[in-house]
Amino acid sequence: NIWFAPMGSFLSTLKRAIVNRSKRILGVTLLLLGLYRYWTTRRWPKFANQYDYIVVGGGTSGIIVAARLSENPNVSVLLLEAGGEASDFRISVPFLGALLQRTTQYDWCIETVPQKYSSKGLKNQVSFWPRGKVLGGCSCLNNMAYVRGNRGDFDEWADKFGCTGWSFRDVLPFFKKAEGNTIPNLSPEFHSSDGPMTISINEDTNPCSIAFVKGCEEIGIPKTDINGSNQLGVSITPVNVEGGQRDHTDRCYLRAVRSRTNLTVLTYAHVTRVCIDGNKRANGVAFKLIPSEGMSLAQTAKLPEVVVKCSREVIVSAGSVHTPQILMLSGIGPRSHLEKSGIRCHSDLPMVGQNLQDHLFAVMSHNTNIPTLGTQSVVLLVKTVFQYLFGRRGPLQSNFVESMSFHTTDVRPDLRSRGVPDLQIHFAPLSIPGPVGMLETRNNVNAIDNSATFPYEKWVADGFSFLPTLLHPKSIGEITLKSGDPFEPPLVNPRYLEHPDDVRTLIEGFKLSEKIVASSAFDKIRGWRRPDHLNPHKESSDEYWEHTVRHHAVTVYHPVGTCSMGSDPEISVLTPDLKVRGISGLRVIDCSIMPTLTSGNTHAPAIMIGERGADLIVNGSPYKASDAKSKL
Ligand SMILES: Cc1cc2nc3c(=O)[nH]c(=O)nc-3n(C[C@H](O)[C@H](O)[C@H](O)COP(=O)(O)OP(=O)(O)OC[C@H]3O[C@@H](n4cnc5c(N)ncnc54)[C@H](O)[C@@H]3O)c2cc1C
Structure with missing residues (x-):
């Protein structure tokens, strides 16, 4: 056809x-x-079956320890980190860091046990604790405020707790060793420009944050270098931001030395225990390589355990939550508690996991008539993106808490007499609707929904927030094992606000914030205060602020003290040279070593501890066993 x-x-x-x-x-x-x-697919470089040093936890302090130890080409160092690489752009762009919270990929997503005296505005009175699970640890998730603390904090460690080698005079060189200061006109007695971590001031600080500094000055609070000779006063926040990017410890300490042949870095390596031999010596570390995200406890239990031997020292730097957990899993801790979890006790140290201290803050927010970090203007948002893409400038390089101040109050005459502040006020040019301001978003999974009581029609996105912060809590908590499973999070009980003085300090903080916002510096930008419709008390009364504190105060993310050092074996876990009592070849180097909280954010102290700790290993310690005190 x-x-x-x-x-x-x-x-x-x-x-x-x-x-x-x-x-x-x-x-x-x-x-x-x-x-x-x-x-x-996760894959790992070849690794040996023995190293001179093994560092557990590639976080803020741990990275510094590994980087400093591997400066000696004749020693081999293995760094084990449970999280992955810090290559996500949300880590680099300062403003986006908050988006990493509650991502199980980068955050351990710790929750406290229900609190008795605090967190009443949160579901089940459970408080959420983000902790970095990535190379760089919390330095990849934090708000980059660079605050060293008060001279009196370190002198107290030395004088009261017998920590030879940790007085302010002793630790200042290690703060300076880490610091690459770029802020002009700071005293060289306190600052150095030669260290690896860049410290800068945000050149695009929001006018509200500048008003905070001016408002403080107006009511007699002086401008100061908060990391200099006198911490008490107000300042634009110094930050570890370099060229508009977060300068976390992976970026400024590890990347440049990663190619050293004597340094091996294993990511997705979850340490399950430190191995202790019959002579009570730490002779290796056991860990599991995690092939993928989101495995159940039943699945992780089936993964093979790898053991790598250690010929010199194991250093645990897993942070204040996980370091005590790892020690307890290794048989180091309160004997009866370990035995209940079926763990053989190698060193009976009752203070492991005890002495938990954390900073707390709550919020007072005002609307404003000028653009802030919370702006909803599409034009400004587009401008913000372009500003950052083409110059690393603008709001995206902000660390949120752009200014801050430090104060003594009548609640703690003991601290005032030593010039040590008990109150810090963080100031953020940001707010969102809701009686608890920005905290509601941060704790969005936990916050009790009170939107029905909030007049959303009145909402404007722009606002600013005062965050009075308790610096030296009298309420002390603990971390204990939930079980002997290394993949099960430990029980975290900070016992927030158990001591009434802690509430009183925060009430003083709100009253002071009210004074600052009433200053003429805020006259042109002060809108109405965001109301708390669920608060039954007369606004601004002590009862009103106590209600706010007990309902809405949350962690400032600064847990410390859970493996503290000291010369008295009865109240410390470590000797002042950071050696674990009763076990040889084992040290702890991270925020858990602090006997008491520092007066300010804990990142700079964590870095100093990394530098100081590495130096103790390399150059020896000024502490002698004969310095030990039997009782404080
Ligand atoms: C959201 C947030 C905001 C903050 N903002 C500020 C701020 O603005 N300024 C400031 O000064 N401080 C801030 N901090 C606090 C500060 O960042 C921390 O105190 C400090 O970084 C803690 O350092 P670290 O070395 O003790 O612990 P981390 O940095 O937490 O390091 C511990 C490391 O150990 C790893 N690890 C844990 N368990 C295991 C295991 N079993 N096996 C292997 N690895 C393990 C973790 O993944 C982590 O990488 C903030 C913290 C957070 C979370």
């Missing part, structure tokens, strides 16, 4: 073309899937 023949050949050509194209598409798809699988 004259018509069907060409039609038939056309159809068969078409069929062949479709089959060929489909094959090609299938081939390309399979190739892409293969590449995706290759890129997303």
Whole structure:
């Protein structure tokens, strides 16, 4: 048939073309899937079965320890980190850091046990604690405020707790060793420009944050270098931001030395215990390599355990929550508690996990008529993105808490007499609707929904927040094991606000905030205060602020003290050279070593501790066993 023949050949050509194209598409798809699988499959570099030093936890302090120890090419160092690489852009862009909270990929997502005296505005009175689970640890998630603390904090460690080598004079060189200061006109007695971590001031500080500084000055609070000779006063916040990017410890300490042949870094390596031999010596570390995210306890239990031997020292730097957990899993801690979890006790140290101290803050927010970090203007948001993309400037390089002040109050005459503040006020040019301001978002999973009581029609996005902060809590908590499973989070009980003085300090903080916001510096930008419709008390009364504190105060993310150092074995876990009592070849180097909280944010102290601790290993310690005190 004259018509069907060409039609038939056309159809068969078409069929062949479709089959060929489909094959090609299938081939390309399979190739892409293969590449995706290759890129997303976790794999690990070759590692030896023995190292001179093993550092557990590649967080803020741990990275510094590994970087400093591996400066000696004759020693081998293994760094084990449970999280992955810090390559996510949300880590680099300062303003986006908060988005990492509650991502199980980067955050341990710790929750406290229900609190008796605090957190009443949160579901089940449970408070959420983000902790960094990534190379760089919390330095990748934090707000980058660079605050060293008060001279009196370190002198107290030395004088009261017998921590030889930790007085302010002793630790200042290690703060300076880490610091790459770029802020002009600071005293060289306290600052250095030679260290790896860049410290800067945000050049695009929001006018509200500047008003905070001016408002403080107006009511007699002086401007000061909060990391200099006198901490008491107000300042724009110094930050560890370099060229508009977060300068976390992975970026400024590890990346440049990662190629050292004597340094091995294993990510996704979850340490399960430190191995202790019959002579009570730490002789290795056991860990599991985690092939993928989101594994259940039943699945992680089936993963094979790897043991790597250690010839000199194991250093645990897993942070204030996980360091005590790892010690207890290794048989170091309160004997009866360990035995209840089926763990053989190698060193009976009742203080492991005890002495937990944390900073707390709550919020007072005002609306404002000028653009802030919470702006909803599309034009400004587009401008913000362009400003950052083409110059690393603008609101995206903000660390939120752009200014801050330090004060003594009548509640703590003991601290005032030593010039040590008991109150800090963080100031953020940001607010969102809701009686608890920004905290509601931060704790969005936990906050009790009170939106029904909030007049949203009055909402404007721009606002600013005062965050009075308790610096030296009298309420002391603890961390204990929930079980002997290393993948089960420990029980965290900070016992927030158990001591009434802690509430009183925060009430003083709100009253002072009210004075500052009433200053003329805020006249042109002060909108109405965000109301708390669930608060039954007369606004601004002590009862009103106590209600706010007990309902809405949350962690400032600064837990410390759970493996504290000291010269008295009855109240410390470590000797002042950071050696674990009763076990040789084992040290702890991170925020858990602090006997008491420092007067301010704890990142700079964690860095100093990393530097100081590494130096104790390399150069020895001024502490002698004969310095030990039997009782304080
Ligand atoms: C959201 C947030 C905001 C903060 N803001 C500020 C701020 O603005 N300024 C400031 O000074 N401080 C701030 N801090 C506090 C400060 O960042 C921390 O105190 C400090 O970084 C803690 O250092 P670290 O070395 O003790 O612990 P981390 O940095 O937490 O390091 C511990 C490391 O150990 C790893 N690890 C834990 N368990 C295991 C295991 N079993 N196996 C292997 N690895 C393990 C963790 O993944 C982590 O990388 C903030 C903290 C947070 C969470």
